[in-house]
Structure formats: structure tokens, C-alpha cells
Amino acid sequence: MIRWIVPGRLATGPAREAHLEGATRIDLRHLVDAAGNATDAVARHVADGVAALERGETLLLVCDFGVSRSNAVAAGVLARWQGLPFDAAVARVIEATGEREIKLDMLDTVRVALGAARRRQGGRTLVTGATGFIGRHLCTAFPDRVTGVGGRETLDLLAAPAQIAARLGEARAGRVIHLAHPRIYTNNAALGEALTMQKNLMDAAASLGVRLVLVSCAAVFAGGTTTGPVPPSAPPCPRGVAGQIKALQEGLLKLTVEASGLEACVVRLAQTYGPGGLRPRLIQSFAEAIAAGRPVTTHRFEDGPAKLELLHVDDAVRGLVEIAEAGTAPVYHLGSDDIATPAEIAGMIATRLDQRLDLAELPVAGRADRVRLDWSATRDDLGWRPRIALADGLAETLVALGLPGHSRD
Template identity: 35%
Template sequence: MIRWINNTLGTAAFEDPATAGHEVLDVRSLVDGPANGVAALRERIEAGLTMLQKSGRLIVCCDYGISRSNTIAAAILARREGISFDEAFATTQLQTGEVRMDYGIVQTVRATFDAPNSQPAVAGRVLVTGGTGFLGQWLNRIAGDRFEFVSHRSKDIDLVASPFGLDAVVRKHRPDTIIHLANPRIYNTHEVVGQSLAMLRNVADVCHQHGVFLVWPSSWVVFSGRKNEGEIVIGDDVSPMPYGNYAMSKALSENMLDYLSKAGHIRACILRMTPIYGKGSSLPRFLFRTAEACLAGTPVTTHCYRNGRPKLQLLHASDAAQALALAAAKRPEGKFNIGSMEARTTQDLARIIAEVLGTPFESQEIQLQASVANITLDTTKARNVLQWSPKMNLKEGFEEMFLSQ
């Protein structure tokens, strides 16, 4: 199928029968990625312009009609119409419906048009993906006076589909750091694994292209498969053992950043955080179910597993945001555990909530024939390198969450 950009210029796969009888520019000699030389790119663009001028109609073809064909077609459109490559590229995407073009070849073709961007990154300017979400709002509240934040909502940039929206924002604002908070909205399906990896890879590619440092929050759930080891303390360099789709997405994302870092593709800081709570979030849901039971005067339901009562190392959002801010300021590479002072059983947490709400406490415990991962993250490295430590105690955190207006 030929996808027409305008009345004279289209793209297709080279072996598509629909191209028969049309003037065809074959760009299969080019490769995806950033490896093409400027001379080879310009030769194909100039050849396309000459063919289009002679025949009046041209189809640009690569193997699948996706990356090389559409990128070169955009360049031909830009030259023929006297417009910027970015404008022509946006038109090509809109008219063809193709957003999956290879990021590397697009950047090299752009470089044949534009003088290299001599504007350096702005020190202290931080781009936050998903910046209007729960943690993004806390980050702005905690550190908004220390950084120049550029926040974008997840719905403004489709990070799953391609890196091009983020690339345009980075080229416009020139941040020196990206804090990547955006996540798939639904986080417990098989699909979330692929979406999370696609989002992070697109962010990482943009960071590589522009020399931007990446700060990314992972989660304690990468260790959620450690269910038969009793209560254990986990250091920063312990290998993940995930259980469930959300945990798998975080663990695989950590691995991907490790590979990219070792290859010199990116500089990144991973903050592995325990469960985050605070005003503005509906998680962890156990806290809210407990508050509802206390206010209704009904028993709080907790569980006991084969290997003991579950414990949570709750981290207030203000402390999580402070860790993100310190990572953006200090820009250390590697993994850092971020968690509260200690893990508390769900019964202990329920008692504190009842005390905060001023209600009697009554509980009922259900025995479960399964094991639970009781993990405590060792935060020594974060304290030493980031000079970070949690400030909010549980009672104050619950007061802020349940009693403040």
C-alpha cells in the first residue's frame, strides 16, 4: 500500500505491487540507526528531488516502508517545499500515520539539514515525564525552588510509541537531567511489561542523543519473589527476583539500564523505592481500607502468611521526592535503595492509623496458606552518597494523609 504524504510524494515497501508503474526511489542501501554517512544520505535526498522534478510523482521505498523511506521522504518534502525538516517530518507522520520510524536515522537526516545545536544543556533544568502525577507534584513541592522544572503530562507525549515527542521537548528546553516518572496507567497486566520497557528505552535513547542524565525510580518489588527466606535485608547490589507483572517490568527495566550503561549509551541513577504513601495517592490500598474500617467501627482485617505477618517499609512521598531531587543534583550513577527507617507489620500500621483517627482499634487476622516477601532495603549507600535520609515518621505521615485538608 502506498501512503501518500501529498499529491506527488508517497512511501511504500519496495516489493509492494502497488508501486508498479510509479517512479521509485530505492533507499534500501541505507541502514536503520545512526550509522549512515552524511554524503550517502544527501545523495539519496538529491536523487529523490531530481526524480520528483522530472516525473512529477515519486514513491520512496525501503524494505518495509517504515523508517528509511518515510525519513528520506520527509527530507525531500522539506527541500522541495522550503520548510524545516521538523515541519516536514511532522507532516509525514500525520499523513502516513507512521510513528515507528527509527530514531537513529531520523537524527542523522536532521543533521544534514540543521547546523549542530550549539546551545548547551541548561544546568539545573530538569525535565520530568509524568510530572503532573502524584510523585511529580510532590517533587515540585519539595524542590521547585532548587530546579527549573519542565513537566509534561504522560498524555502529552506518547512514550510507548516513539521517542520523537520527547526529543522535540528536549531540543526545545535543553535540560541536563530527565526524571522519568511516567508509567503505564494499568500496571498489573502482561502488557505493562512491554510498555514499560518501550517507554524507558525511548527515554534512554533521547538521553543518549542529547547527553542528558537520567534519574529513574524503580521499586522494592524487584525482590518480591523472595518469599521463603524469612525477613531479609537487601543491599543495593543484590540481584532482583521479581514476582508478578509489575515487578517483572521494573526488574527488566533495571537490567536494560544496566546494559545501556555498560555499553556507554547512557548515564543513569536508579532509585529503588519502598512503597510510597502520602496525600494525593490511593496507594497502598491497605491504609485506606484500614481507615474506613476504623471510622466505621468495624474490625480491621489483616493477614498472617505461612512465614509470618507481612511488613511494609513505608516511604512518605516527601522523602521520595527529596531522594529524586538529590539524585538530580548530584547525578551519581548506579543503584540506590530508598526506604524508611524500618519495616512495620500491617497490624502495627493499623494501630497507628486508629490512633491518628482517634478511634478504637479492633482487628481480625486471616491465616493464608502462602508466603510473603518481607523485604527491608538497606539504605546505607543512599545516606552516604546522596546524603539522603527519611524525615517523615509514620504518625506524622498518616496525619498529613488522613487529617490535613
């Protein structure tokens, strides 16, 4: 089986099956299919391949299965022969051969053999999940500093790490803010998918020296009993699948940083709201009920009502960009001074709509959510603090919902 990269000139394949009369054949089975290959030996193979092509010969690179070693070296040969950036050459090889499982360790060795830079100096900040609520606001607020990568048609995080690395390299990414998550993220199936997406992205980022910012949330503390603001150093204590997924993502990132040297941090957000957002859903449901003259029902748990820390999306995205570009701590919190019960939120909405509030309360079993994030370290480190008061943010959100109110000037 021969897989052509440049038809008639450059191909790869499994050693026992790929034979082509008259071609220069370089057998790479003596290399290890992992880290540890001598860069000078790999560099010689690349140079031999380029020399054969420049003599007008057909070049066939082979290894055991024609997947990793042969295609990694082929990318190096293609880059040198045609004067391409290495990451662009990798993308060409993957597209031509269909072999996506090229090992990053092998690509890293070829990259070093070519003298290509691993560490990304400067570069763009890429945002995964750019079609989501926070991602959209990031791209709109900072078009000159961030580039959004939307759905799987743009960057499939369930694809092989080599594909993701090639995409990051072509985009000249220096940092990635990771917001992408499974479409349905509150069931058990989402857990495995979220971790797979993140692991693929982390492997690609580590290979290129790209900084990774993992966006987490206050839900990782929802199972605890702390009444005061929770510091970044506190251990996660999640409740519910969504919080468990985020806690596991944070743990996986920590393990990867320790094992690979990946440059990364976690940013935990308070409950984020604002125009175009669906959460917390009580804002929209309360507003629609009040506008229609219907009663609003809030919940009283066994220990009282919930208290929500609400962070406007504009403050959240500003903090994310500042942390991505200048943060050095392993964990950051982005929170707010605005702490309100659902009944208080309903009252603020009724005032903005100039409507009477008919409030009812429903007893619910269990403990209420009252997590507050201590974001003082973020303020001290980067000078960040929230700027948008809850009253103004709610008014802006109501306008976006097509209800009376007023936007911020």
C-alpha cells in the same frame, strides 16, 4: 504515492510510485536504512534539496518505501530551509506524512550532518506518568525544575521512538524520570506493554543524549529471604507480576546502557505513601474501619506479620529530583527508618483518630513481605535522607482522607 510536507513544495514517497512532473527528484535508495551512512553524503543531499527549494523548485525525496531515509533527509532539508530546530522539523514531517517509523539511526545521521547538538546540556527534567501519585507530587513540589507529561494524548510511549524523540527534543529535555506504567500493571499483559513503553523511551533518549531515570521499587526483592537492609548491588529476586515487571525493566535498562551508551540509572523506592495516594491500601481501609468503629483485621503469615518500610511521597520526590540532576551511580535506593507491622500502623491511626482499636488477626499461607532497602549509599553520595516521620505522614494522610488529624506545620 506522494506525501506532502509543504504542499506544492516539499514531499516524500516510495521511489517506484512517487513521480511528479517538473519536480527535482532526489533518490536516496543508495543510503543504508540504518546506522553507517557517511554524514558528508547526507549533508550534500540536504544541501542539494535546500538549494532546489531556494530556486523555487518543487522537491521530491524518495527511497524504497518512503518511510525512513526520505523523511529523515526531508526533516534536515526542512530545518535548513525554514530555519527550524531539527526536532521541530522531525515533528512536522511526522505530522504531515503520517510516517512514524522513521529510524532513529537515520535521524541521528542527519542530525550530525546538520551540526545539531546531540547531547542535551542542562535542559528540563521531564516526568512521564505525571498524572499518577508520585508524578503529581513531583510536578507540584518542583514546578521550576520539572515538566510533567501526562497521558498518551501528551506523550504516547507506545508510539514510534522517532515521535518520542521529537517530543523530547521540542521540550528541550535534558533528563527524563520514567514513572509511566500500564493502567493495570498486575497482569501478564502489562509486562509486554511496560517493556515496549520503556524501550521506545530509551531509544529516543539515547538518540538525543537525554539522561533516563527509571523508577523501580522494593518489590524486586520480595521473593528473597534477606532479613537485613538490601543494598543497591543485590540481584533482583521478585515475587508476583508487579515485581517481575520492574525486575525485567531494570534488566532491559542495563542491556541498553551497555549496548548504546545511554546515560541512565535505576531508583528503587520503598513503599511510598502520603496525601492523595491509594497505596498501601491498608492505610485507608484501616482508617475508615477505625473511624466507623469496626474491627481491623491484619494478616499473620506462616513466618509472622509483614513489616513495611514506608517512605513519604515528599521525601521520595525530593530524592528523585536530586538523583536525576546530580546522581552518577547506576542504582540508588530511597528508603526510610520507619518500619512497622500492619498492627502497629493501625495503632498509630487509632491514636491519631482518638478511637479505640478492635484488632483481629487472620492466618494466611506463605511468607510475609519484610523487604528493607539500604539507602546509606544515597545518603553518602547526595546527602539525601528522609525527613518526614511516619506519625506525621500518617496524620497528614488522614487529613487528606477527610478524617481527624493534623497536617505538618
